[in-house]
Amino acid sequence: MQRKVFSSKVYRHKTVLVSGGCSGIGRALALRFAQAGARLVILDLDQAALDSLVQHLEQHLNVEALGLRCDVADAAAVNAAAALAIERFGGIDVLINNAGITHRSLFVDTDLRVFQRVMAVNFYGALHCTQAALPSLLARRGQIVVLSSLTGFAPLLYRSAYNASKHALHGLFDTLRLELDGTGVSVTLACPGFTATDLRKNALLGDGSLIRQPARVLGSAVASPGDVAEAIYQGALRRKRLLVLSNVNWRARILARWFPRLFERLLVPRLSGLKPERR
Known part of the structure:
Protein backbone atom coordinates (compact mmCIF):
# COMPACT_ATOMS: atom_id res chain seq x y z
CA MET A 1 0.00 0.00 0.00
CA GLN A 2 1.35 3.41 -0.92
CA ARG A 3 1.46 5.64 2.14
CA LYS A 4 0.02 9.12 2.11
CA VAL A 5 2.22 11.82 3.59
CA PHE A 6 0.57 14.62 5.54
CA SER A 7 2.47 17.84 6.12
CA SER A 8 -0.05 18.92 8.78
CA LYS A 9 -0.30 17.24 12.14
CA VAL A 10 -3.93 16.14 12.01
CA TYR A 11 -3.97 14.79 15.56
CA ILE A 42 0.07 2.67 25.37
CA LEU A 43 -1.22 -0.28 27.37
CA ASP A 44 0.62 -3.58 27.23
CA LEU A 45 1.86 -6.41 29.44
CA ASP A 46 5.51 -6.22 28.38
CA GLN A 47 7.22 -3.55 30.49
CA ALA A 48 10.51 -3.69 28.59
CA ALA A 49 8.70 -3.25 25.26
CA LEU A 50 6.70 -0.37 26.72
CA ASP A 51 9.83 1.42 27.89
CA SER A 52 11.51 0.92 24.53
CA LEU A 53 8.53 2.18 22.53
CA VAL A 54 7.99 5.23 24.73
CA GLN A 55 11.67 6.13 24.39
CA HIS A 56 11.45 5.74 20.61
CA LEU A 57 8.34 7.93 20.39
CA GLU A 58 9.84 10.67 22.53
CA GLN A 59 13.34 10.69 21.03
CA HIS A 60 12.66 9.98 17.35
CA LEU A 61 9.15 11.37 16.79
CA ASN A 62 9.24 14.12 19.42
CA VAL A 63 5.85 13.23 20.90
CA GLU A 64 4.73 12.80 24.49
CA ALA A 65 4.04 9.21 25.42
CA LEU A 66 2.96 7.26 28.47
CA GLY A 67 3.46 3.50 28.69
CA LEU A 68 1.44 1.60 31.26
CA ARG A 69 1.67 -2.08 32.07
CA CYS A 70 -1.93 -3.23 32.11
CA ASP A 71 -3.91 -6.42 31.60
CA VAL A 72 -7.04 -5.23 29.80
CA ALA A 73 -8.92 -8.26 31.16
CA ASP A 74 -8.65 -6.61 34.62
CA ALA A 75 -11.31 -3.89 34.85
CA ALA A 76 -9.74 -2.26 37.90
CA ALA A 77 -6.34 -2.08 36.22
CA VAL A 78 -7.89 -0.52 33.11
CA ASN A 79 -9.76 2.09 35.17
CA ALA A 80 -6.54 2.99 36.96
CA ALA A 81 -4.64 3.29 33.67
CA ALA A 82 -7.34 5.49 32.13
CA ALA A 83 -7.28 7.73 35.20
CA LEU A 84 -3.50 8.11 34.89
CA ALA A 85 -3.83 8.94 31.19
CA ILE A 86 -6.45 11.59 31.88
CA GLU A 87 -4.41 13.02 34.76
CA ARG A 88 -1.32 13.23 32.54
CA PHE A 89 -2.88 14.56 29.33
CA GLY A 90 -6.24 15.99 30.39
CA GLY A 91 -8.39 13.47 28.54
CA ILE A 92 -8.63 10.82 25.83
CA ASP A 93 -9.59 11.74 22.27
CA VAL A 94 -9.12 8.43 20.48
CA LEU A 95 -9.42 4.95 21.95
CA ILE A 96 -7.99 2.08 19.91
CA ASN A 97 -9.11 -1.31 21.23
CA ASN A 98 -6.36 -3.45 19.73
CA ALA A 99 -5.32 -5.95 22.43
CA GLY A 100 -6.12 -9.50 21.47
CA ILE A 101 -5.12 -13.16 21.64
CA THR A 102 -6.11 -16.20 19.61
CA HIS A 103 -6.03 -19.97 19.75
CA ARG A 104 -5.81 -22.82 17.28
CA SER A 105 -7.62 -25.95 18.35
CA LEU A 106 -10.70 -28.02 17.64
CA PHE A 107 -13.70 -27.07 19.74
CA VAL A 108 -13.83 -30.56 21.22
CA ASP A 109 -10.21 -30.19 22.39
CA THR A 110 -10.51 -26.66 23.78
CA ASP A 111 -10.67 -26.20 27.55
CA LEU A 112 -13.24 -23.82 28.98
CA ARG A 113 -10.45 -21.66 30.39
CA VAL A 114 -9.18 -20.99 26.86
CA PHE A 115 -12.62 -19.65 25.91
CA GLN A 116 -12.66 -17.59 29.08
CA ARG A 117 -9.19 -16.12 28.49
CA VAL A 118 -9.84 -15.27 24.84
CA MET A 119 -13.13 -13.58 25.71
CA ALA A 120 -11.53 -11.84 28.70
CA VAL A 121 -8.91 -10.16 26.51
CA ASN A 122 -10.63 -9.74 23.15
CA PHE A 123 -14.15 -8.84 24.27
CA TYR A 124 -14.04 -7.75 27.90
CA GLY A 125 -10.73 -5.98 27.35
CA ALA A 126 -12.38 -3.73 24.74
CA LEU A 127 -15.42 -3.33 26.98
CA HIS A 128 -13.29 -2.32 29.98
CA CYS A 129 -11.26 0.21 27.99
CA THR A 130 -14.37 1.72 26.43
CA GLN A 131 -16.21 2.06 29.74
CA ALA A 132 -13.17 3.71 31.31
CA ALA A 133 -12.56 6.13 28.44
CA LEU A 134 -16.14 6.95 27.43
CA PRO A 135 -16.78 9.94 29.72
CA SER A 136 -13.68 11.65 28.34
CA LEU A 137 -14.52 10.64 24.77
CA LEU A 138 -18.00 12.13 25.17
CA ALA A 139 -16.59 15.38 26.53
CA ARG A 140 -14.16 15.61 23.60
CA ARG A 141 -16.44 14.23 20.85
CA GLY A 142 -13.81 11.58 20.30
CA GLN A 143 -13.36 8.34 18.42
CA ILE A 144 -13.45 4.63 19.22
CA VAL A 145 -11.57 2.26 16.92
CA VAL A 146 -12.05 -1.47 17.45
CA LEU A 147 -9.80 -4.12 15.93
CA SER A 148 -12.03 -6.94 14.78
CA SER A 149 -11.15 -9.44 12.06
CA LEU A 150 -12.43 -11.08 8.92
CA THR A 151 -13.79 -13.65 11.40
CA GLY A 152 -16.17 -10.94 12.56
CA PHE A 153 -18.34 -11.78 9.58
CA ALA A 154 -17.02 -15.16 8.37
CA PRO A 155 -15.88 -18.16 10.44
CA LEU A 156 -12.49 -19.82 10.33
CA LEU A 157 -11.98 -23.39 11.43
CA TYR A 158 -10.12 -24.20 14.68
CA ARG A 159 -10.73 -20.74 16.17
CA SER A 160 -14.16 -21.04 17.77
CA ALA A 161 -13.30 -18.90 20.82
CA TYR A 162 -11.57 -16.25 18.71
CA ASN A 163 -14.45 -16.15 16.20
CA ALA A 164 -16.96 -15.83 19.03
CA SER A 165 -15.05 -12.93 20.58
CA LYS A 166 -14.99 -11.00 17.31
CA HIS A 167 -18.69 -11.53 16.67
CA ALA A 168 -19.32 -10.29 20.21
CA LEU A 169 -17.34 -7.12 19.47
CA HIS A 170 -19.58 -6.36 16.49
CA GLY A 171 -22.70 -6.87 18.59
CA LEU A 172 -21.41 -4.57 21.32
CA PHE A 173 -19.97 -1.77 19.22
CA ASP A 174 -22.68 -1.69 16.55
CA THR A 175 -25.13 -1.16 19.41
CA LEU A 176 -22.93 1.43 21.08
CA ARG A 177 -22.67 3.36 17.82
CA LEU A 178 -26.46 3.68 17.73
CA GLU A 179 -26.59 4.82 21.34
CA LEU A 180 -23.88 7.43 20.72
CA ASP A 181 -25.66 8.93 17.71
CA GLY A 182 -25.70 12.69 18.08
CA THR A 183 -22.96 12.82 20.71
CA GLY A 184 -20.12 13.40 18.26
CA VAL A 185 -18.37 10.16 19.24
CA SER A 186 -17.72 7.83 16.31
CA VAL A 187 -17.21 4.06 16.36
CA THR A 188 -15.06 2.36 13.72
CA LEU A 189 -14.86 -1.42 13.42
CA ALA A 190 -11.75 -2.45 11.49
CA CYS A 191 -11.53 -5.99 10.09
CA PRO A 192 -8.00 -6.86 8.96
CA GLY A 193 -7.20 -10.16 7.30
CA PHE A 194 -4.06 -12.22 7.80
CA THR A 195 -1.33 -9.95 9.14
CA ALA A 196 2.29 -10.66 10.10
CA THR A 197 1.93 -10.15 13.86
CA ASP A 198 2.74 -12.02 17.07
CA LEU A 199 -0.96 -12.87 17.40
CA ARG A 200 -0.53 -15.69 14.89
CA LYS A 201 2.86 -16.69 16.24
CA ASN A 202 1.76 -17.07 19.86
CA ALA A 203 -1.65 -18.75 19.63
CA LEU A 204 -3.02 -20.82 22.48
CA LEU A 205 -3.51 -24.53 22.15
CA GLY A 206 -6.64 -26.21 23.40
CA ASP A 207 -5.07 -26.90 26.80
CA GLY A 208 -4.03 -23.26 27.24
CA SER A 209 -0.34 -23.69 26.41
CA LEU A 210 1.33 -21.60 23.72
CA ILE A 211 2.15 -22.76 20.21
CA ARG A 212 5.07 -20.62 19.14
CA GLN A 213 4.81 -21.09 15.42
CA PRO A 214 2.40 -19.51 12.93
CA ALA A 215 -0.42 -21.56 11.50
CA ARG A 216 0.08 -22.31 7.86
CA VAL A 217 -2.38 -20.28 5.79
CA LEU A 218 -2.90 -21.52 2.28
CA GLY A 219 -3.47 -19.25 -0.67
CA SER A 220 -3.66 -16.03 1.29
CA ALA A 221 -1.26 -13.10 1.23
CA VAL A 222 -0.12 -11.81 4.61
CA ALA A 223 -0.29 -8.05 5.09
CA SER A 224 2.28 -6.01 6.97
CA PRO A 225 1.24 -4.28 10.23
CA GLY A 226 2.31 -0.95 8.75
CA ASP A 227 0.00 -1.25 5.77
CA VAL A 228 -2.92 -2.33 7.94
CA ALA A 229 -2.27 0.54 10.36
CA GLU A 230 -2.18 3.04 7.50
CA ALA A 231 -5.54 1.82 6.20
CA ILE A 232 -7.05 2.04 9.69
CA TYR A 233 -5.58 5.50 10.17
CA GLN A 234 -7.12 6.69 6.92
CA GLY A 235 -10.46 5.21 7.97
CA ALA A 236 -10.22 6.90 11.37
CA LEU A 237 -9.61 10.25 9.69
CA ARG A 238 -12.93 9.82 7.90
CA ARG A 239 -14.66 8.32 10.94
CA LYS A 240 -15.68 5.30 8.91
CA ARG A 241 -18.17 2.87 10.44
CA LEU A 242 -16.67 -0.34 9.02
CA LEU A 243 -13.33 -1.11 7.39
CA VAL A 244 -13.00 -4.52 5.77
CA LEU A 245 -9.28 -4.84 5.09
CA SER A 246 -9.23 -8.58 4.58
CA ASN A 247 -6.76 -10.07 2.12
CA VAL A 248 -9.70 -11.97 0.66
CA ASN A 249 -11.47 -8.59 0.26
CA TRP A 250 -15.12 -7.67 -0.07
CA ARG A 251 -15.98 -10.64 -2.26
CA ALA A 252 -15.49 -13.00 0.66
CA ARG A 253 -17.86 -10.96 2.81
CA ILE A 254 -20.55 -11.07 0.13
CA LEU A 255 -19.99 -14.78 -0.41
CA ALA A 256 -20.14 -15.51 3.33
CA ARG A 257 -23.31 -13.43 3.76
CA TRP A 258 -25.34 -14.55 0.77
CA PHE A 259 -23.85 -17.91 -0.24
CA PRO A 260 -22.65 -19.43 3.04
CA ARG A 261 -22.49 -23.03 1.84
CA LEU A 262 -20.37 -22.05 -1.14
CA PHE A 263 -18.12 -19.96 1.12
CA GLU A 264 -17.73 -22.82 3.58
CA ARG A 265 -16.85 -25.29 0.84
CA LEU A 266 -14.52 -23.12 -1.25
CA LEU A 267 -12.81 -20.68 1.10
CA VAL A 268 -13.06 -21.71 4.76
CA PRO A 269 -10.73 -24.76 4.51
CA ARG A 270 -8.16 -22.83 2.48
CA LEU A 271 -8.18 -19.82 4.82
CA SER A 272 -8.19 -21.82 8.04
CA GLY A 273 -4.87 -23.60 7.51
CA LEU A 274 -3.98 -27.13 8.48
CA LYS A 275 -6.09 -29.06 10.96
CA PRO A 276 -4.52 -29.13 14.45
CA GLU A 277 -3.38 -32.48 15.77
CA ARG A 278 -5.60 -34.04 18.42
CA ARG A 279 -4.05 -33.82 21.87
Whole structure:
Protein backbone atom coordinates (compact mmCIF):
# COMPACT_ATOMS: atom_id res chain seq x y z
CA MET A 1 0.00 0.00 0.00
CA GLN A 2 1.35 3.41 -0.92
CA ARG A 3 1.46 5.64 2.14
CA LYS A 4 0.02 9.12 2.11
CA VAL A 5 2.22 11.82 3.59
CA PHE A 6 0.57 14.62 5.54
CA SER A 7 2.47 17.84 6.12
CA SER A 8 -0.05 18.92 8.78
CA LYS A 9 -0.30 17.24 12.14
CA VAL A 10 -3.93 16.14 12.01
CA TYR A 11 -3.97 14.79 15.56
CA ARG A 12 -1.80 17.44 17.19
CA HIS A 13 -2.76 17.94 20.85
CA LYS A 14 -4.99 14.87 20.68
CA THR A 15 -4.46 11.95 23.04
CA VAL A 16 -4.66 8.46 21.59
CA LEU A 17 -4.85 5.39 23.84
CA VAL A 18 -3.83 2.09 22.23
CA SER A 19 -4.29 -1.23 24.02
CA GLY A 20 -1.84 -3.96 23.10
CA GLY A 21 0.30 -1.22 21.62
CA CYS A 22 3.82 -2.67 21.78
CA SER A 23 3.75 -5.04 18.82
CA GLY A 24 2.08 -5.77 15.52
CA ILE A 25 -0.80 -3.59 14.39
CA GLY A 26 -0.98 -1.84 17.77
CA ARG A 27 2.62 -0.64 17.57
CA ALA A 28 2.18 0.41 13.95
CA LEU A 29 -0.93 2.40 14.89
CA ALA A 30 0.90 4.09 17.76
CA LEU A 31 3.68 5.14 15.39
CA ARG A 32 1.23 6.34 12.73
CA PHE A 33 -0.80 8.49 15.10
CA ALA A 34 2.43 9.82 16.58
CA GLN A 35 3.49 10.90 13.09
CA ALA A 36 0.23 12.85 12.93
CA GLY A 37 1.15 14.70 16.12
CA ALA A 38 -0.81 12.73 18.71
CA ARG A 39 0.20 12.12 22.29
CA LEU A 40 0.23 8.38 22.99
CA VAL A 41 -0.94 6.29 25.92
CA ILE A 42 0.07 2.67 25.37
CA LEU A 43 -1.22 -0.28 27.37
CA ASP A 44 0.62 -3.58 27.23
CA LEU A 45 1.86 -6.41 29.44
CA ASP A 46 5.51 -6.22 28.38
CA GLN A 47 7.22 -3.55 30.49
CA ALA A 48 10.51 -3.69 28.59
CA ALA A 49 8.70 -3.25 25.26
CA LEU A 50 6.70 -0.37 26.72
CA ASP A 51 9.83 1.42 27.89
CA SER A 52 11.51 0.92 24.53
CA LEU A 53 8.53 2.18 22.53
CA VAL A 54 7.99 5.23 24.73
CA GLN A 55 11.67 6.13 24.39
CA HIS A 56 11.45 5.74 20.61
CA LEU A 57 8.34 7.93 20.39
CA GLU A 58 9.84 10.67 22.53
CA GLN A 59 13.34 10.69 21.03
CA HIS A 60 12.66 9.98 17.35
CA LEU A 61 9.15 11.37 16.79
CA ASN A 62 9.24 14.12 19.42
CA VAL A 63 5.85 13.23 20.90
CA GLU A 64 4.73 12.80 24.49
CA ALA A 65 4.04 9.21 25.42
CA LEU A 66 2.96 7.26 28.47
CA GLY A 67 3.46 3.50 28.69
CA LEU A 68 1.44 1.60 31.26
CA ARG A 69 1.67 -2.08 32.07
CA CYS A 70 -1.93 -3.23 32.11
CA ASP A 71 -3.91 -6.42 31.60
CA VAL A 72 -7.04 -5.23 29.80
CA ALA A 73 -8.92 -8.26 31.16
CA ASP A 74 -8.65 -6.61 34.62
CA ALA A 75 -11.31 -3.89 34.85
CA ALA A 76 -9.74 -2.26 37.90
CA ALA A 77 -6.34 -2.08 36.22
CA VAL A 78 -7.89 -0.52 33.11
CA ASN A 79 -9.76 2.09 35.17
CA ALA A 80 -6.54 2.99 36.96
CA ALA A 81 -4.64 3.29 33.67
CA ALA A 82 -7.34 5.49 32.13
CA ALA A 83 -7.28 7.73 35.20
CA LEU A 84 -3.50 8.11 34.89
CA ALA A 85 -3.83 8.94 31.19
CA ILE A 86 -6.45 11.59 31.88
CA GLU A 87 -4.41 13.02 34.76
CA ARG A 88 -1.32 13.23 32.54
CA PHE A 89 -2.88 14.56 29.33
CA GLY A 90 -6.24 15.99 30.39
CA GLY A 91 -8.39 13.47 28.54
CA ILE A 92 -8.63 10.82 25.83
CA ASP A 93 -9.59 11.74 22.27
CA VAL A 94 -9.12 8.43 20.48
CA LEU A 95 -9.42 4.95 21.95
CA ILE A 96 -7.99 2.08 19.91
CA ASN A 97 -9.11 -1.31 21.23
CA ASN A 98 -6.36 -3.45 19.73
CA ALA A 99 -5.32 -5.95 22.43
CA GLY A 100 -6.12 -9.50 21.47
CA ILE A 101 -5.12 -13.16 21.64
CA THR A 102 -6.11 -16.20 19.61
CA HIS A 103 -6.03 -19.97 19.75
CA ARG A 104 -5.81 -22.82 17.28
CA SER A 105 -7.62 -25.95 18.35
CA LEU A 106 -10.70 -28.02 17.64
CA PHE A 107 -13.70 -27.07 19.74
CA VAL A 108 -13.83 -30.56 21.22
CA ASP A 109 -10.21 -30.19 22.39
CA THR A 110 -10.51 -26.66 23.78
CA ASP A 111 -10.67 -26.20 27.55
CA LEU A 112 -13.24 -23.82 28.98
CA ARG A 113 -10.45 -21.66 30.39
CA VAL A 114 -9.18 -20.99 26.86
CA PHE A 115 -12.62 -19.65 25.91
CA GLN A 116 -12.66 -17.59 29.08
CA ARG A 117 -9.19 -16.12 28.49
CA VAL A 118 -9.84 -15.27 24.84
CA MET A 119 -13.13 -13.58 25.71
CA ALA A 120 -11.53 -11.84 28.70
CA VAL A 121 -8.91 -10.16 26.51
CA ASN A 122 -10.63 -9.74 23.15
CA PHE A 123 -14.15 -8.84 24.27
CA TYR A 124 -14.04 -7.75 27.90
CA GLY A 125 -10.73 -5.98 27.35
CA ALA A 126 -12.38 -3.73 24.74
CA LEU A 127 -15.42 -3.33 26.98
CA HIS A 128 -13.29 -2.32 29.98
CA CYS A 129 -11.26 0.21 27.99
CA THR A 130 -14.37 1.72 26.43
CA GLN A 131 -16.21 2.06 29.74
CA ALA A 132 -13.17 3.71 31.31
CA ALA A 133 -12.56 6.13 28.44
CA LEU A 134 -16.14 6.95 27.43
CA PRO A 135 -16.78 9.94 29.72
CA SER A 136 -13.68 11.65 28.34
CA LEU A 137 -14.52 10.64 24.77
CA LEU A 138 -18.00 12.13 25.17
CA ALA A 139 -16.59 15.38 26.53
CA ARG A 140 -14.16 15.61 23.60
CA ARG A 141 -16.44 14.23 20.85
CA GLY A 142 -13.81 11.58 20.30
CA GLN A 143 -13.36 8.34 18.42
CA ILE A 144 -13.45 4.63 19.22
CA VAL A 145 -11.57 2.26 16.92
CA VAL A 146 -12.05 -1.47 17.45
CA LEU A 147 -9.80 -4.12 15.93
CA SER A 148 -12.03 -6.94 14.78
CA SER A 149 -11.15 -9.44 12.06
CA LEU A 150 -12.43 -11.08 8.92
CA THR A 151 -13.79 -13.65 11.40
CA GLY A 152 -16.17 -10.94 12.56
CA PHE A 153 -18.34 -11.78 9.58
CA ALA A 154 -17.02 -15.16 8.37
CA PRO A 155 -15.88 -18.16 10.44
CA LEU A 156 -12.49 -19.82 10.33
CA LEU A 157 -11.98 -23.39 11.43
CA TYR A 158 -10.12 -24.20 14.68
CA ARG A 159 -10.73 -20.74 16.17
CA SER A 160 -14.16 -21.04 17.77
CA ALA A 161 -13.30 -18.90 20.82
CA TYR A 162 -11.57 -16.25 18.71
CA ASN A 163 -14.45 -16.15 16.20
CA ALA A 164 -16.96 -15.83 19.03
CA SER A 165 -15.05 -12.93 20.58
CA LYS A 166 -14.99 -11.00 17.31
CA HIS A 167 -18.69 -11.53 16.67
CA ALA A 168 -19.32 -10.29 20.21
CA LEU A 169 -17.34 -7.12 19.47
CA HIS A 170 -19.58 -6.36 16.49
CA GLY A 171 -22.70 -6.87 18.59
CA LEU A 172 -21.41 -4.57 21.32
CA PHE A 173 -19.97 -1.77 19.22
CA ASP A 174 -22.68 -1.69 16.55
CA THR A 175 -25.13 -1.16 19.41
CA LEU A 176 -22.93 1.43 21.08
CA ARG A 177 -22.67 3.36 17.82
CA LEU A 178 -26.46 3.68 17.73
CA GLU A 179 -26.59 4.82 21.34
CA LEU A 180 -23.88 7.43 20.72
CA ASP A 181 -25.66 8.93 17.71
CA GLY A 182 -25.70 12.69 18.08
CA THR A 183 -22.96 12.82 20.71
CA GLY A 184 -20.12 13.40 18.26
CA VAL A 185 -18.37 10.16 19.24
CA SER A 186 -17.72 7.83 16.31
CA VAL A 187 -17.21 4.06 16.36
CA THR A 188 -15.06 2.36 13.72
CA LEU A 189 -14.86 -1.42 13.42
CA ALA A 190 -11.75 -2.45 11.49
CA CYS A 191 -11.53 -5.99 10.09
CA PRO A 192 -8.00 -6.86 8.96
CA GLY A 193 -7.20 -10.16 7.30
CA PHE A 194 -4.06 -12.22 7.80
CA THR A 195 -1.33 -9.95 9.14
CA ALA A 196 2.29 -10.66 10.10
CA THR A 197 1.93 -10.15 13.86
CA ASP A 198 2.74 -12.02 17.07
CA LEU A 199 -0.96 -12.87 17.40
CA ARG A 200 -0.53 -15.69 14.89
CA LYS A 201 2.86 -16.69 16.24
CA ASN A 202 1.76 -17.07 19.86
CA ALA A 203 -1.65 -18.75 19.63
CA LEU A 204 -3.02 -20.82 22.48
CA LEU A 205 -3.51 -24.53 22.15
CA GLY A 206 -6.64 -26.21 23.40
CA ASP A 207 -5.07 -26.90 26.80
CA GLY A 208 -4.03 -23.26 27.24
CA SER A 209 -0.34 -23.69 26.41
CA LEU A 210 1.33 -21.60 23.72
CA ILE A 211 2.15 -22.76 20.21
CA ARG A 212 5.07 -20.62 19.14
CA GLN A 213 4.81 -21.09 15.42
CA PRO A 214 2.40 -19.51 12.93
CA ALA A 215 -0.42 -21.56 11.50
CA ARG A 216 0.08 -22.31 7.86
CA VAL A 217 -2.38 -20.28 5.79
CA LEU A 218 -2.90 -21.52 2.28
CA GLY A 219 -3.47 -19.25 -0.67
CA SER A 220 -3.66 -16.03 1.29
CA ALA A 221 -1.26 -13.10 1.23
CA VAL A 222 -0.12 -11.81 4.61
CA ALA A 223 -0.29 -8.05 5.09
CA SER A 224 2.28 -6.01 6.97
CA PRO A 225 1.24 -4.28 10.23
CA GLY A 226 2.31 -0.95 8.75
CA ASP A 227 0.00 -1.25 5.77
CA VAL A 228 -2.92 -2.33 7.94
CA ALA A 229 -2.27 0.54 10.36
CA GLU A 230 -2.18 3.04 7.50
CA ALA A 231 -5.54 1.82 6.20
CA ILE A 232 -7.05 2.04 9.69
CA TYR A 233 -5.58 5.50 10.17
CA GLN A 234 -7.12 6.69 6.92
CA GLY A 235 -10.46 5.21 7.97
CA ALA A 236 -10.22 6.90 11.37
CA LEU A 237 -9.61 10.25 9.69
CA ARG A 238 -12.93 9.82 7.90
CA ARG A 239 -14.66 8.32 10.94
CA LYS A 240 -15.68 5.30 8.91
CA ARG A 241 -18.17 2.87 10.44
CA LEU A 242 -16.67 -0.34 9.02
CA LEU A 243 -13.33 -1.11 7.39
CA VAL A 244 -13.00 -4.52 5.77
CA LEU A 245 -9.28 -4.84 5.09
CA SER A 246 -9.23 -8.58 4.58
CA ASN A 247 -6.76 -10.07 2.12
CA VAL A 248 -9.70 -11.97 0.66
CA ASN A 249 -11.47 -8.59 0.26
CA TRP A 250 -15.12 -7.67 -0.07
CA ARG A 251 -15.98 -10.64 -2.26
CA ALA A 252 -15.49 -13.00 0.66
CA ARG A 253 -17.86 -10.96 2.81
CA ILE A 254 -20.55 -11.07 0.13
CA LEU A 255 -19.99 -14.78 -0.41
CA ALA A 256 -20.14 -15.51 3.33
CA ARG A 257 -23.31 -13.43 3.76
CA TRP A 258 -25.34 -14.55 0.77
CA PHE A 259 -23.85 -17.91 -0.24
CA PRO A 260 -22.65 -19.43 3.04
CA ARG A 261 -22.49 -23.03 1.84
CA LEU A 262 -20.37 -22.05 -1.14
CA PHE A 263 -18.12 -19.96 1.12
CA GLU A 264 -17.73 -22.82 3.58
CA ARG A 265 -16.85 -25.29 0.84
CA LEU A 266 -14.52 -23.12 -1.25
CA LEU A 267 -12.81 -20.68 1.10
CA VAL A 268 -13.06 -21.71 4.76
CA PRO A 269 -10.73 -24.76 4.51
CA ARG A 270 -8.16 -22.83 2.48
CA LEU A 271 -8.18 -19.82 4.82
CA SER A 272 -8.19 -21.82 8.04
CA GLY A 273 -4.87 -23.60 7.51
CA LEU A 274 -3.98 -27.13 8.48
CA LYS A 275 -6.09 -29.06 10.96
CA PRO A 276 -4.52 -29.13 14.45
CA GLU A 277 -3.38 -32.48 15.77
CA ARG A 278 -5.60 -34.04 18.42
CA ARG A 279 -4.05 -33.82 21.87
